[in-house]
Amino acid sequence: MLQNILIERKIYASEEHKMMQGMIQEFISNEIMDKLDDWEKEGMVGREIWKRAGDLGLLCIDMPEIYGGGGLDFSFNALFIEEFAKKGISGPGFSLHSDIVAPYLLKYGTEDQKQKYLPQMAKGEMITAIGMTEPNCGSDLKALRTTAEDKGDHYVVNGQKTFITNGFMCDMAIVAVKTNVNTDQEGVTLLIMESSMEGFSKGIPFKKIGMKSQDTCELFFDNVIVPKENRLGEERMGFKIMMEELARERLTVGIFAVATAEGAIEDTIAYTTEREAFKTQIAGFQNTQFKLVECTTQMQIHQAFLDRCIELLVDHKLTTETASMIKYSATDMCGSVVDECLQLFGGYGYMWDYPIARMYADNRVARIYAGTNEIMKIVIARGLFKDLLKR
Ligand SMILES: Cc1cc2nc3c(=O)[nH]c(=O)nc-3n(C[C@H](O)[C@H](O)[C@H](O)COP(=O)(O)OP(=O)(O)OC[C@H]3O[C@@H](n4cnc5c(N)ncnc54)[C@H](O)[C@@H]3O)c2cc1C
Incomplete structure (x- = not known):
């Protein structure tokens, strides 16, 4: 429809x-x-x-x-x-x-x-994962504490990561560590770490409010020996690389959000045309129609912008500000669309057997991970006020 x-x-x-x-x-x-x-x-x-x-x-x-x-x-x-x-x-x-x-x-x-x-x-x-977040830092990535001590031809890594998607099943993870700690060369570096390395262990998957079949967990590093050839990029380049690559990650979250909203609207149109109350289809009530019209309009506006963002990424022109716009705006939109749709399912919308319930629970995290929506606004504001603010 x-x-x-x-x-x-x-x-x-x-x-x-x-x-x-x-x-x-x-x-x-x-x-x-x-x-x-x-x-x-x-x-x-x-x-x-x-x-x-x-x-x-x-x-x-x-x-x-x-x-x-x-x-x-x-x-x-x-x-x-x-x-x-x-x-x-x-x-x-x-x-x-x-x-x-x-x-x-x-x-x-x-x-x-x-x-x-x-x-x-x-x-x-x-199966692979990426380990940036730590128990004490997520938004403020530069504060990470996992260290990699230089031992000539290898590093010795100690520390911990948390909330790692694919963490439990991963065979390899790209892990952000601090090198040259307490020197003027201190910085964030990326290492390729294989889960079979001695001293690399995993926590049990977290119990989450959604995405229940995704093995999000902690990773622990206890004196893990990582050969220097496993360094990804140069030392101290880690933060710059992560910031550059986050645009693509944020776009993927935006893609998931817009498509979830589309799926939720489709399901709700189908459900409300089947279900009846007061001898009328639920879809026959003007409230239902107006709500679904509003949801569709919001989804359509975001989808048009999303398509442009996808084209920009294909052309290697997607900026971090634009990626942050689609990420925060699409996930906010998805949150409110799925909520409205769930309402139109009545009690069944609260039942796990209905995909709308899973969408509701699963998508809450989209406003949090890949950089919270507040951090997205900070990124965009930095672009808006570039060189204009005194501090
Ligand atoms: C299911 C799931 C999967 C994840 N997968 C991964 C993964 O694969 N790899 C990985 O590395 N990480 C992953 N994460 C971690 C995720 O990216 C972080 O949770 C997220 O970046 C937020 O960090 P935090 O949890 O430490 O929150 P905090 O940084 O503690 O933030 C708490 C609150 O403070 C707000 N805040 C923080 N700083 C500011 C500021 N300057 N101005 C205004 N508000 C601010 C935030 O927006 C948030 O609302 C995952 C998280 C979840 C829940």
């Missing part, structure tokens, strides 16, 4: 996009939907689904073929994220792996690092 009135999306208009969309939808309905309950009970997805996604070419879609990727552009990754979001599926942390970790390696990795990790990642044989 919704498709009848939405603006046609040029970014997905090609035959290749349509074929890919069909394949993703089949994958979701045949191989994902009936596993959701089990994954939620387990607190994590199965390894086999990673391999299956890899076999189908759905991991690292925009990575060059020489490293085992699909060689397509980012709009195909975006399509993949959207199809999952529309169905309210947040379990497999595919996007973090394909859209965040893989680009770090591609952009800043040495040829040896790329050859070693990327093909396994594309096949789903290696």
